Amino acid sequence: MKIKDICTSVTDGSHNPPLGIEKSEYMMLSSKNIFDDEITFDEPRFLTERDFEKEHRRTKIAVGDVLFTIVGTVGRIAVVDEDMPTFALQRSVAVLHPKNDVCLPRFLMYALRGKRTYIENRAKGVAQKGIYLKEVSDIDIHIPDISNQEIIINKLDKVNAIIKLRQKELLVLDNFIKARFVEMFGDPIRNTQNRPTTEFINVVRMQRGFDLPVQDRQQDGKIPVYGSNGVLDHHNVAKIQGGGVITGRSGTIGKVFYTEGDYWPLNTSLFSVDTHGNNVIYLAYLLQLFNLTRFVEGTGVPTLNRNMFHNKQIIDAPIEEQNQFADFVHQVDKSKFAVQKTLEQTQTLFDSLMQKYFG
DSSP states (O other), X not given: OBHHHHEEEEEEOBSSOOOOBSOOSEEXXXXXXXXTTEEOOSSOEEEOHHHHHHHHHHHOOOTTOEEEEOBSSTTOEEEOOTTSOOEEEBTXXXXXXXXXXXXXXXXXXXXXXXXXXXXXXXXXXXXSOBOXXXXXXTXXXXXXXXXXXXXXXXXXXXXXXXXXXXHXXXXXXXXXXXXXXXXXXXXXXXXXXXXXXXXXXXXOEEEEOBOOOGGGOOTTOSEEEXXXXXXXXXXXXXXXXXXXXXXXXXXXXXXXXXXXXXXXXXXXXXXXXXXXXXXXXXXXXXXXXXXXXXXXXXXXXOEEOGGGTTTSEEEOOOHHHHHHHHHHHHHHHHHHHHHHHHHHHHHHHHHHHHHHHHO
């Protein structure tokens, strides 16, 4: 059945969203607030009561509606729960009102996730991808009877709940490490422990990465090749020996990675040319908490400008304390590895169930 046959309506949010006000109880969300099976209320746009009522009358967002991102990152899907505050939407999100006697909301959510590749292939645009409402309405999915829908939802929900739990455990462990860093060294931006400082460039010097030579682009090596999102693939070359820290120069900015072995940083990244004998694990968390996104400039393609922070003062900790912190991270990483392995196994199970029901 097509989406238009199992929904009472398929609409999108505001095409001309009001400018908004500083703060009110009336919120407008966008595609940035919609994730798979999750709706966040981070940094919403606030509306006057009059503007909100106007938008709400048009879309009539209610409990059980399926929200579907149609602009930007296309195809993220979530269901409106009963404990959520009332909100309006920008046009980057489509609102699907399913007929509950034909298709249950969470079944529709999972079914559309099963169509992700198809949906992404239908999206058009250069600067920003998008898919038209008509194309959404014409998506064809198999709809079993309600009792079978409930069985499928129950199985997927149970596995999905385990995935979310494991993801939360990884986040807790990451925060545990950061909390330990602050306990040992203080906040590196405000230098809350009044530690000795030195210029950033004396702790780690950042430089753009390199283009990978054509002859070295075989994905059969053991040396990790880093981009702004982490390891992209492996090759048989090593530009940097002995480890370092890597963070995005453009694109994905703010993530910091480290490696204690040889690696190759692509030209989309910055990398530590000289760590001055500092521990790379310590440096990675130091840079995360130093928040390099403060030094981004540009509007079209924001770029991290090393000239804005190379001369900034940053804490200068003894190597003995750095190594002590790194030992702590290694211990926590053992727990993270076990959780990550379970997460991957559960994700594989979820993917196989999705293939079974919607493939």
